[in-house]
Amino acid sequence: MAKVTVTDHPLIQHKLTIMRDKNTGSKDFRELLTEITMLMGYEVTRDIQLTDIEIETPVVKTTAKVLEGKKLGIVPILRAGLGMVDGLVNLVPAAKVGHLGLYRDPETLKPVEYYCKLPKDIEEREMILVDPMLATGGSAVAAIDVLKANGATNIKLVNLVAAPEGIAEVQKYHNDVDIYVASIDEKLNDHGYIVPGLGDAGDRLFGTK
Numbered sequence: 130m131a132k133v134t135v136t137d138h139p140l141i142q143h144k145l146t147i148m149r150d151k152n153t154g155s156k157d158f159r160e161l162l163t164e165i166t167m168l169m170g171y172e173v174t175r176d177i178q179l180t181d182i183e184i185e186t187p188v189v190k191t192t193a194k195v196l197e198g199k200k201l202g203i204v205p206i207l208r209a210g211l212g213m214v215d216g217l218v219n220l221v222p223a224a225k226v227g228h229l230g231l232y233r234d235p236e237t238l239k240p241v242e243y244y245c246k247l248p249k250d251i252e253e254r255e256m257i258l259v260d261p262m263l264a265t266g267g268s269a270v271a272a273i274d275v276l277k278a279n280g281a282t283n284i285k286l287v288n289l290v291a292a293p294e295g296i297a298e299v300q301k302y303h304n305d306v307d308i309y310v311a312s313i314d315e316k317l318n319d320h321g322y323i324v325p326g327l328g329d330a331g332d333r334l335f336g337t338k
């Protein structure tokens with residue numbers, strides 16, 4: 130079974146509480162999401178490979194560690210996933226960024242794909258799929274289906290807030306995908322919204338409704 134990691138560092142919990150508050154506006158919401166994603170990125174990239182290089186400090190020649198350069202790919206699920214890209218790209222500037230457009234039909238709650246542009250060599254990359262919300266899990270399962278159909282074999286899923294139902298759904302269909310979340314909330318309501326959640330992440334990020 131894939132691993133579920135809850136990145137509940139005090140700074141993340143504090144910032145997430147501000148994001149949940151309905152009185153927090155788009156500017157703060159965006160900035161906090163970037164900050165939290167960077168903090169989560171510390172855990173998400175923990176197993177990244179290192180290699181030794183020779184350098185010369187002002188004092189002596191030595192061997193020191195640098196990233197091996199294994200290729201990373203970041204794929205936000207549009208729209209809300211866009212809010213998590215900068216936080217990871219700030220940490221790993223060489224990562225390539227794909228885009229996957231999915232929206233959740235408000236009646237059926239099923240994901241509908243409307244855009245897909247991925248790095249061409251995703252079979253060689255570790256792919257990090259990002260979306261702030263994991264609710265029913267339908268969007269994440271569909272997005273992982275698309276990544277795998279395009280050749281990806283090494284995928285991590287990073288969400289800000291998850292419902293237990295969404296985690297179970299991803300584990301049911303893709304139990305090779307490790308999941309990183311800042312919070313596992315209580316449940317879904319009758320409209321498929323996460324409770325307590327933070328509302329519609331895309332609308333809050335971009336000021337729409």
Ligand code: PRP
Nearest residue numbers: 207208209232233264265266267268331
């Ligand atoms: C939201 C969210 C996820 C999805 C989660 O996107 O960003 O992609 O819903 O729900 P699920 O787990 O039940 O599939 P939405 O469809 O509202 O699109 P948006 O990002 O464009 O607002």
Ligand code: URA
Nearest residue numbers: 264322323328329330
């Ligand atoms: N999508 C969101 O943006 N929020 C939820 O609570 C559920 C799905």
